Amino acid sequence: MNKNSVVAKKKFGQNFLKDEAVLRKIIEAMPKSDNKVVEIGPGLGDLTKYLVDVKSVEAFEVDTDLCKLLQSTFKEEIATKRLHINCGDVLQAWQSSLIDEPYDLVANLPYYIATNIILKALADPMCKNILVMVQLEVAEKFCAHEGEKVFGSLSVITQSVGEAHIVMQVPPTAFEPPPKIDSAVFLIRKNADRSDEDFEGLLRVAFKQPRKTLMKNLSANYEKSILQEVFNELSLALTIRPHQVSTQDYHQLYKKII
Numbered sequence: 001m002n003k004n005s006v007v008a009k010k011k012f013g014q015n016f017l018k019d020e021a022v023l024r025k026i027i028e029a030m031p032k033s034d035n036k037v038v039e040i041g042p043g044l045g046d047l048t049k050y051l052v053d054v055k056s057v058e059a060f061e062v063d064t065d066l067c068k069l070l071q072s073t074f075k076e077e078i079a080t081k082r083l084h085i086n087c088g089d090v091l092q093a094w095q096s097s098l099i100d101e102p103y104d105l106v107a108n109l110p111y112y113i114a115t116n117i118i119l120k121a122l123a124d125p126m127c128k129n130i131l132v133m134v135q136l137e138v139a140e141k142f143c144a145h146e147g148e149k150v151f152g153s154l155s156v157i158t159q160s161v162g163e164a165h166i167v168m169q170v171p172p173t174a175f176e177p178p179p180k181i182d183s184a185v186f187l188i189r190k191n192a193d194r195s196d197e198d199f200e201g202l203l204r205v206a207f208k209q210p211r212k213t214l215m216k217n218l219s220a221n222y223e224k225s226i227l228q229e230v231f232n233e234l235s236l237a238l239t240i241r242p243h244q245v246s247t248q249d250y251h252q253l254y255k256k257i258i
């Protein structure tokens with residue numbers, strides 16, 4: 001099998017990034033660091049060939065056909081240890097840390113598991129920065145600010161460990177085959193390690209019905225009189241909606257009601 005005879009497999013979310021200008025912009029947007037690069041889903045190696053030029057890369061690819069192809073394309077880089085390819089499902093391989101040294105995640109992610117992968121990377125103490133291509137809609141959720149309509153639990157979790165912004169939007173024509181939706185590359189610079197399942201549980205309750213008031217959502221699980229007291233202490237209006245509350249106030253709420 002060669003690169004040109006590969007038929008993209010839908011079940012693995014294969015949309016190969018073919019636009020060289022976009023590939024170069026991803027490399028330019030990489031955070032300056034001494035960390036190793038982890039690439040999830042190297043696919044045909046179009047991004048990988050740029051990555052191995054600047055960093056040593058640990059790659060995870062689930063498709064065994066593509067693994068074989070990558071092993072022959074990157075023989076030299078594998079021999080000189082610029083590249084190591086793990087063949088298998090990255091989610092199976094991921095314990096509390098994906099690898100045992102500090103790394104930056106740089107990838108055009110498989111969209112069907114993109115949110116899950118980013119949440120795992122945010123909770124992984126070895127992961128220091130995240131530069132990934134995902135569906136535009138998902139990128140906007142991770143990068144949203146308080147007050148914006150799409151500000152939700154993903155935005156709060158992200159702001160709890162760092163800063164996020166969209167680097168560029170990418171149209172379907174940049175890929176082969178083209179996906180049905182627009183995509184975006186975004187960067188999260190982590191500056192803290194925090195993974196707290198109880199806090200994330202509170203966020204799930206807080207944003208359960210995003211258009212209802214925060215008080216209404218929270219009172220489904222927490223004592224209303226305590227909530228009223230805490231809202232008062234934090235100067236939060238009883239009519240405030242979940243997307244209007246800052247990350248800092250969510251942490252204060254959590255401290256006071258859990």
Ligand SMILES: C[S@@+](CC[C@H](N)C(=O)[O-])C[C@H]1O[C@@H](n2cnc3c(N)ncnc32)[C@H](O)[C@@H]1O
Binds near residue numbers: 041062089091108113
């Ligand atoms: C959107 S494609 C990106 C391919 C390539 N990086 C590019 O930019 O052209 C997603 C890649 O992730 C791989 N993939 C899908 N699910 C995976 C999983 N669970 N673990 C590891 N790789 C996976 C797919 O086989 C595919 O190669």
